[in-house]
Structures are given as structure tokens and as C-alpha cells.
Amino acid sequence: MTGQFIAFFVLSLLAIGGAVFMISFTRVVHMVVALAFTFLSIAGLYVLLEAEFVGMTQILVYSGAISILMLFGIMLTRHDASETKERKGPFKYIVFAAIAVFFALVFFGIQSVQWPEEAADYSKQNNVKEIGIQMFTNYVIPFELVSVLLLVALVGAIILAKKEADDQ
Template sequence: MSGGILAFFLLSLIAIAGGVFMINLQKVVHVIVALAFTFISIGGLYVLLAAEFVAFVQILIYGGAISIMMLFAIMLTKHDDEEKGNRRRLHSWLVILGIFVFFVTMFRGINGLTLGEPGTGFEMENARQIGLAIYSHYVIPFEVVGVILLVALVGAVSLAKQDDKEVNHHE
């Protein structure tokens, strides 16, 4: 077994375990940590595919920024952590059944798959090619996405502060 195959199985196991933990954990902060592990392991899978730029963006944006933004959103809002006993048990069995059906479907789909000849030259300066494309042809959409994300974050903080004022006003 080569190192690449071992790394693939390890990163895949971490990604799948993170997804399963995300579905089954009780506390919202633990769910975000499981989500961050999933994001980072998917970034590692991109490295194995020789897509270093996409891996870097995956880890930086999703593993870091999105996870931190979710943690801030959770800290700034109110939520219930009450458990639902029987409903939780049914939910767990449905999750296990869904995972089993997913794996059987994926196994049947991948089992007879032929990928053809591998491409060559894709990994040559891919970060440079993507950077040139983004900052020459797609500058305006790139900046608009940044502004929209900033407005969404400011709006979320504003709504959370408004709820806080209403709670203090009613008490």
C-alpha cells in the first residue's frame, strides 16, 4: 500500500467521521468543530489530486473563515440545547440507514467506472493560472462576493445586537 493510498483513506475517514459527528453531536460548538475537521480533510484530498490552490482555498476559507464565522454566529445568537429522547434514537437509526444506502449506491456507481487516460500538465503552475484568471478577467465578481460576505456578516451582528436589546428591554 503506497503512501498516497494510505493518506487518501485516512483523509476520507476523517471527512466521513466529521460528517457523521456533525449529524449526531448534541452541542452546536462541537458540530462546528466536526465541520472544520471535514473541511480540512477535504483540503488534504485536494492536495492528493495535485490541486494545491483549491486545497489552500478550502483550508483557508472553509476550514478557517467559515468555521470562525459560524462560531461567532452561534455565540451572538440564542439557541436551545434540549434533547429529544425517542426522536433522537429514531434520528440515529435513520442516519445509519441513510449512510448504508449511500455507500451501497456509491459502491455500485464507482465499481464499474472507467476514467480513461489521465490528463497531463494540469498541475503545472495551477495557482498562477488561477490567480491570473481571477485578477484579470473576474476582478469585479471577486470583489462583489467579498462585499456581499462583509454585508452579510455586519447584518448578522446587527440582528444579534437588536435581539439582545429587545431581551434586555423586556426584562
């Protein structure tokens, strides 16, 4: 048992737990916090894989995305004091059984993969430089279109929230 294995185990449990909590919570703020735990633990997994640039980009991009998501969620949902009722009956057990079967399939699928004996050596490549070259030569137009799309969505959410406030 190495420290890297323990860190991987803890980060993977945080990622899976954050995703499960995000799905199961009913309040928007709780969902966003669970999603933040998932994103931060995935960034930690990237750092463990020696992809520090991707890990730091994950933190920078998704911390901004989480704040925007929280803004959208609060502006576009109604905040009633009533809580939703849980479903009764066999639904909960069927979902649990389906998740257990999926987990077993993924686990045995991963265990049956033949992994290469020696790891690839990426220490001679400059990943940040290669990402920059690809981003600003081949993918500059999609990159800018996504930023414009996010800006339009933010302005639209503000307009919708303002109309709802004026109607009341």
C-alpha cells in the same frame, strides 16, 4: 498498499466522519469543530491530488469561514441549558437504511466506471497563474460581490445580536 492510499483512506474517513458528526451534534461549537475536521481533511485530499494551491486556499479560506460561522452560530442561536430529546421509533432505522442504500449505490457506481489507463500530465501548466488570470479578469465582479455580501451578513448578525441583548 502505498502510503498515498493509506493517507487517502485516513483523510476520506476524517472528511466523512466530520460531516456525519457535524450533522449529528446538537451544540454549535461541537458542530464547528467537526466541520473544521471535514475542511482540513478535504484540504489534505487536494494536496494528495497535487493541487497544493487549492489545498492551501481551502485551509486559509475555510479557517476564516469557520470562525465567522462560529460567530454567526453563537450570536444567532439561543443557548438554553435544556437538551433536545432524541426521536424514538423507526425513524432512526429508516434513516440508517437509506444511508446504507445510498452508500451501496455510490460504491457500485464508482466501481463500474471505466478509468483511463494513464494519468494526465499537468506538470507543464502553472495552475496558480491560470487561476489568478481567470479570477481577476473574468470573475472579478462576482468575487467582489461575494465579499460585500459576507460583510453585510456579518454586520447584520452583529446588529441582530445587539438588539437581542438590549431587549433582555
